[in-house]
Amino acid sequence: MIDGKGDLNEDFIHFMKYVMVENKPEPTVERLVRFIAKTIAKAGNDKQMFGLFKDTMDFLLKSHEANHKAIRYRVCQIIALTVDYIGNGELDNDLCDDIIKCMHARLSDKIPSKVCADKLLQAWLTHYQANVLDLLGGLDTMSSGEICERSVNHIISKVSVEEILDGFDLLDEKLAATLSSDESKYEEKATTEYIIQQLIQCIQYLDISDPVSRSSVLALCKNLLSNDNLSLSLAPHLMHCLEQVLRVPQERVAEVATIISDIQMPNVTEEVPVDPDTLHQLKYKLAKVRMNLNELSELMAEAVAQQDFASAAQVKEKIEILEESKKALTEEMTPKPVTVPAETRTDAATTLKCLTIFVELMTSGDMCTMTDTIRSYMEELVIPSIPHSCPAIRKQAIKALGLCALCDQEVARKFLPIFLQICQLDDEAIKVSAIESLFDIIMVHGLECFQEKDTKSGSAPDEPEKLDNSDSDEVEEGGDREDVDPPPGNDVFTKEGDTSTDSTESQVYRSANDLIQMLVNFLEDDSSTIRTLCAEGLSKLLLTARIVSSKLLSRLVILWYNPVTEEDVRLRHCLGVFFPVYAFSSRDNQVQVEEAFIPTLQVIFDAPATSPLSDIDESNVVELLVQLTDPTQVKKVADQSALSGMTSHDSLAVKICNEIIERDNMYGVVVLAKALTMLQLSQDNELLARDLSNLSIQLSQVVKDKVSLKSIDKFKVKVDELKSKHVSIDSTADDNVGVEVAAKETTGEIDAAAEEIDSTVLDTTSLATSKLKRSAANTARSRINGSLDTMSSKYALQMEYNFGTGEILQQCNFDKTRIVIDY
Template sequence: MPARLKRTEAHEPDSVDSLAPVLEQQLPALFGGAQNTTASHRKLINSLHALFLRCSLVTTPSADGRSIRLSGEKAFGEKFREMCAFPLGVKKGVDQADRVVKFIAGFVGFAVEHDFKQREANDEDDEDEDDGPASRLVAQLLAFLLRGFQAKSKIARYRCVQLVALMINSLGEIDDESYHTLKSALLERVRDKEASVRQHAVVALSKLQDADEGADEDDSDEDSDDEDEEKAKGDKRTVTEVLVEVLSHDPAAEVRRAALFNLIPSPTSLPALLRRTLDVDTTNRRLAFSHVLAEIPLASLTVAQRQVVLGRGLRDREEAVRKASRKLVARWIEQVAGEEQDGQAIIEEFVGLFNLQDEEGLGVAEKALEALFEVRPDLVEGIDFGDSFYQSLTPATAFLARVYLSHLRDAESPLLADIEPVVTALAYFLQAEWTQLVVTLEADERNDEREASGEFIVGELVGLAINLDYGDEIGRRKMFELMREMLQHSLLPPSLIPKCLDVLLKGTSERDFMRIVVEIVQSLRRDSHLVTSDSELGEPDDDDSSSSSEEDDEDVPEGRARRKDKGKGKAKAPQQIERRKELDLRCLLVVRALLERVMSALQENSMLHGLVAELIVPSVQTKDYEIRAQGLVCLGLCCLLDKSMALDSFLLLARQSESTVGDMQVKVLQTLFDLLVLHGINFGEDRGIGTDIILGFLGSSLDQEDPRAAATAVVGIAKLMLAGMVTDEEILSRLVLLYFAGETADNPELRQCLSYFFPVYCYSNPANQRRVANVMIKCLDVLRNVYEETKEKSSMVTPLQIGAQLVDWTDPQKALDAENVQADENVQVDLAIKMVKALYRSEEKDGRKLWCQLLPKLYIPDEADDLTIKALLLLIDELKDNRPLAEAVPRNALNRFEAAVRKTFGERVDALTDEQIDESEVVREVKTWVDRVEGDGSEDEGVDGDEEEEESDEEESEEDDE
């Protein structure tokens, strides 16, 4: 009978009371097992789900009997959430907590999926989708976790967001209110101060991207009903917009990485994804290539985008990023190849992904082909580089031949001898392509595409010819004759001139090379004076701005008749001038390329003297912009080869740098600074071009309005100062002002140059630190006033930050430890005296506060001179007595500085005798300075006294340099 009773009790339905001990016993056991290993999670999830279904069957009627209470679900949910709360307080990095969180997310996903299958099996309507027990459990758990989003504990916020991110894919269909609540909570956590919280918030938010588009469309007409305007404004931002902002601006690399992994590529997000190829974090840059770009179809990228991103990757400083870029090339090859098996056809199509007519595109395409040779060598090894290959060249195949041969040459591959064409054969191939190009250029109907294609093929063949072996005399003569023929032809594209000269230079001495080129230039100049026949001149150009009034009416019959009557009259003059201009410009381009390739002094090559007088000087004096620009460049190159010509032309070039604009101004400035670096700033003293004139030019060059010209001037002056050629403190102060002023914030080239210059300049030489210390007070005063007048404070750092940077640059502890160079340990001791003097003179509250805040940042070495410290303390005492500080913050900072100095030097200073103090020059100077300022009340005299001290410091610096 007892046994039968137990059996009956075992089959009795569960109740809330009977479930309580079961939940108390089994839930902790299941969660405890889940924290040990993930291998048992599937089994534990099944057991937990079975218990959940068992509890969901337990219901109780309501008090009025009209409804049913889900008491079993409630009991399970309460205990389940209690167990979920345990890992929420465990810090990041604990494996047991991570396993439990994954277990919870896995159970939620399993339960929701089981509910979905159950509804499908029962053919329930979609309206009842939220009525399943799993949906109710998930909704309650989500509400519980969202409350944890607002927790003060960063650990709780991290675990709650982590769990939501893991289970968000398992939520199934949720109502609009729950969706907006979840989205708003995640948007808020995206701005959390903890990077780990932001990272998981980004992961969770990214899973709402697809749902967000439909939700935004549905809610577009309901925005006016939102109670909280700020919250509504935040919700209006799409998930994609938020993720793009995080990807672009979040300071934590791991948060940007999460956005990079989870942001779906689209026209909106693609530019931000591509910008991660410039991320400061190496891992993010690598993943941008291996994860993002590898999954984006080539058709989704423009030619410019392909060139930019691949160029960045293949030129990256980190090998890991370059390796990922090469793998991307292999991925693109697979997309291009498709079912194609012909290696040459695949490579031609791959090269077609880039713009070979663009210099940047050409460079990237060359890097891409080199990567292709490494990752897919089989494609190029199957190509036959025989005569038939060179007889049917296209831009892509010509480019392939040059790059592949260069690759084999750099790798010292034995394949080069079998593939490289002999000089004679290449000369014939090049002759054929050149003839075809000339025919295209002389055709009555111009075809820009054919011209560009022919020019590119000829250029690649000439580039290939540069590196050939010219031991074969017959081939050498054939190639050199062809080069002379091409250079003498008036239709040779300017881009081919330097390449042709490189071939000429390959097998000749420099003197013979110059003779040949001078003969070519003279031949071109003769042609420029032989343009006389009507057949050469052709019909006048209606659009020529320099045409005469008779040409303007060429469409009128009377005008044409009048022009015929005049024969070779004024109607031909404008076209003749234009033709002669083209030939003169071509001559200048040839001379420029020549001067860029020779190294011997100009006096040793008398054959160039005639070109200087007949071509270069008149070109500099002409009003035509193009000719004058090339003439100035040629003149500058001549000056680099001849010091006497540099002396004669320096002032002319300096005036041109002030009167020209744009590219010409940049070229002239580069030439001037090259001359100064080569010849020194004192090279013109014998001709009246003294140091004062050179320094005046340097100062005026910093006043450029054009950002490129200003950056060029800064780069040139930085070179001179690093070389020790320029030590003027006025120029140095101008550089300091340019670096920190807000006006140069939009000139990254200038800022980047100075950000490298100042640390190297200061830490490499103690004398340079002394110079920076001498100009610091004046510069900081100016910059403080500029900052106060600046409306956009974000364009400029605060004066305190500027001062701290200047103090860091003058820190003798950071000076480079080099042989025969002794650090100036007292530089900041003297700077402290200058700061206290500035504090003494300053009447503005912000100014006094600034100097007091900077004083404690100075390095006062234990080996400092006792009398100098005595002068510093004396000056501080006079300041407190005569001009005490009213504000607490600067007063406390000054007191801390004084206390630190007295703690270190107090006994030593007290031990000084009155005789030593009276005989000290630095103490006497401080007393005199204070008496003068207090006696006359004149700050100007105080400034003058300080300037006298700076002059003496400058003299000391010059002595140190000597």
């Protein structure tokens, strides 16, 4: 029995939870979901039932960040169906904002694109009766132009060309109306630019295989880029068209140089006046011609009056000659227009336009060589613009300098202080450009390019510059820099009897340490954009093995779970994609995740109550790290036998046991003990089984918590089963050893018998009988040796695995230097 409306609301939400945890799209579940959505929608339009609508929507909006993906999916599904069933009904503005915020957050899930494309867009299109233009009218094309463009591209990709052409007249009418409108209005001007942008993008579909078409497109691009009224938003699209026409980089650089010169020094047309003396003479001649024309006109009139048409014709010919003379004299008296080069334009608008075009030129993938023309513009246009007062110009200048640095390692080394200074002192947008440039430079040239040029001679470029993971302090929530001394005795740089490269190693380490430390510190920046950028950049460096650091991995894991980054959708999405890709790509990477396991949990366990890290669910962190260190998920395993060695889970089992035993307090032991039960231990490692058995006994003596003891007992059962398995194997091995000893004794007896037979048979029997006896002895020996070879195959396989591990490590090395750093 339900006593009141409050009980009804609670019971409705309670029973709805059973549906929300179902992940499989079964018909019964889908019908219940539709029933729930219809009930909520009906309650929203009923004043008496509005409480049910409000309570249910509040519950759904609070549940959209649940850990279980089925719950997140059902929340989105129920909300979407509810809004659809409400139809033309009105929703509260605050509720609409909460729904939009919820849906934006769910875009960070791994599979939003397919759902949006196949479900949401189709529903929108159906609502507008399959009219794409009406759908565009309902979208926010002003502030979300990219999303609108992607939506239309997906819809049009499923429509035939004939259907698109049939509806193009509607677009044509809208285009004509827009172009003829008053461009002084901001919205109309933005619409015009958007339409022009789409038309420019259509150029790439034109047939430019013949020289005439290429010349026409090239002329169009040059004229538009040189136009003073060109919007900078159109420059990237025009440069893309220019790249399609001019495939050879050298030709494209030459044309862009001409365009920039025309923009900086446009040709100006001036009228040159006629010399005064010459003008006086021309006026005199013109007056004389006019007087003669008047006389001839009177003569022609008299001849016509007298009907002397022959004379009139002659006079008319003279008049025509004088008219030509009059026209020529008039043209000589008119000032002649002359094209002269103007002074170089250095205003902000011109500089920004030239920098934008230069940046788009250098962004092309085939621009990888520092030519004389590019170097000239870098020195004359880019570098002088870096201290400019306009932030937009400084941003483009830094971006252009970074692109130039990608083409030349010396440029990167020379202007590194500029990037470092701007990263710390300038505006946020400019700092972002500088940080992006730094990450790109490290990705292309490596960290070794930042050492002094005269010290590079001692290093071996083909060897990895490995800096040891020293035993420095644990990862802290924030705090000061941790200086790590270079490892002693590193023979990567130093050859036997040569100590001249010690300074090189130290300098490379210090330079790399300082640079990476600065980038790591940006993970705690107040700007969400900078935090996300640095997290993404450091993830790329780790993934490409430019740097190796287990403590950096630990910081990224903590950053991912930190409640402070809850609103950083892109950051969490980036790290969520990075962790499994990195961990499962090689055994080396999984080892780094293994080394980050304990330090990560220690930071979370030891976080003070006032820290945001105290709100992190340790169980979720443990579950993630255990999954990332799963040995069966590694993709780059040369042989399945490699899984029989010491895996990351094996090492973690020992480390977790030692951590529980050595902990000063029992906080976190429950989580660590539960982690032991999640590990997949190797089945063929007898030494591991014995060690873990001893450790599990110690754990049972140290831990007193009942929940932890339950997990430890479960782990102990697993270890005992593993140990008993090896005991049975050992007993079998003892039997095999006995057989082997007996076989050796038998072999000795057979050899002695064979020798005795050989000596006797030579005297008493034929040679054929002797060969027959010797063959029997050899057959017995070969059978015994075959059994011994079979028994020793395990050790040969283990040796092959060891060599395989070295081969995997060799494959993991990047094509250039790899730096191993720890923070």
